Amino acid sequence: MTDWLALAKSQETELFDLIEKLVMIETPTSDKAANDRISGITAELLASIGGEVTVHPEKKYGDHITANWTGKNRDSGTPHALVIGHLDTVWPIGTLERMGYYEKDGRMYGPGVLDMKAGIATTIVGLRTLQSQDLWPDRPVRVLFNTDEEVGSPSSRPLVESSAQGAAFALVMEPGQAGAGALKTQRKGLAEFRLVVEGKASHAGAFPERGASAIHELAQKIVELQAMNDWPDGITVSTGLISGGSARNTIPAHAEATIDVRARTNEQAEKIEAQIRALKPAVEGTSLTIEGGFHRPPMERTPELAKLAASLIEWSHEIGFELTEESTGGGSDANLTAAMGVPSADGLGSKGLNPHAEGENIEISEQPNRLALFMKAIHSL
């Protein structure tokens, strides 16, 4: 029987060398050149372990990459394993110089180390090790690294979905829930709506009756939106941005708002979206345009997803650590794969603190555990 932890520990130097190499390349989502560089480097690494790599060119974001391997049993026709990670981070260029990459009290600190350069390195080192040890699975393996996850995967969404088509399962190598490093087995769906109100300008003192106030109309809509909240049931609706008007003494002809909406289930998401789209103007002379929708469908804890999580948790105990599961309000590419009915495990990549925040770090002693579990999962699921 394979001692997965011993195998992972034998790769510890390579693993941390690669994490460092990836952290050293700063990759804010908006910087295409930086993301192209890192996707080029990871593409080469995946190709060096036999992956058939495809570069998916992008205009605005960095190029996304996919890599495919056949299963050990080539004729099996079994559904493939899908592994997903993102190469971009939320940190602007120059953060590394300010924050540094360093070890302290058993943790590695650096921008993007937790979210999610450690998960990318674990994927690459894990697959390389499975191959060199003749532990490759019978099923085909597909890896997708994208470069726009931190802004909601606007350009890679079709690629995420086509890669998930027919997959047996998806392992999303995002960090575990901060703190315990738990698997995220339930994620809220996330929508952004934009309400634009057009009215009619007029002098506020001399001819108020000739105007139609877009701000008056928008204010009423904001109150109606607020009433759609159902926090106990997991529906949140928040008007996060408003703007409008042109001068104090002019009836405003234009006003708009951006709304953040989250829902726990697909049923809730459909219901709340229909409610928002059904909003009608109440102030005479104004018109209302509603744009947007759910760009991350809810990830529900289906029986298949729960079963996948249960296997991973059981194996974590065999390996010698304690993986748990939690729900979260945030979204990731796991929302997309789960919505297609592919059992998805999210939060496998690393354990640490402060994602997207000062002091972002990973726990050093946990990383071999994560590598061991990743290899066991790819080998055995």
Ligand SMILES: [Zn+2]
């Ligand atoms: Zn992430």
